[in-house]
Amino acid sequence: MVMDWLIGVGAVVSLAGIAGLIWCILLALKARSTSTNDEExxxxxxxxxxxxxGALGISALGLMIVVSGILLS
Structure with a gap:
């Protein structure tokens, strides 16, 4: 059904947002360990x-798609 497809797409979008959040954590840890001065x-x-x-917005959008699919089914 169409609503099952909507839930699946929303879950994938939400997981992409969560992967982006994890990537941000790794970037912040790398910046903290490799920066030579405060300005950098x-x-x-x-x-x-x-x-x-941006990653948080994508994750929230995915959750909205999932909720819309659940409500419409």
Whole structure:
């Protein structure tokens, strides 16, 4: 059915967002361990924050798709 497809797509999108969040954690840990000064670390972490917000938005969008599929079935 179409709603089962919608739930599956939403789950995949949500998992992609969670993978992005894990990637952000790894980037932040790498920036923390390899930065030589505070300014360099600040610039790297600002980039990570932007990626983190994007990944969080993708994950939330996936959850909305899943909930929509559940409500419509």
């Amino acid at each position: 670390m600040r610039l790297r972490l600002q980039r990570v924050v932007l990626l983190n917000m």
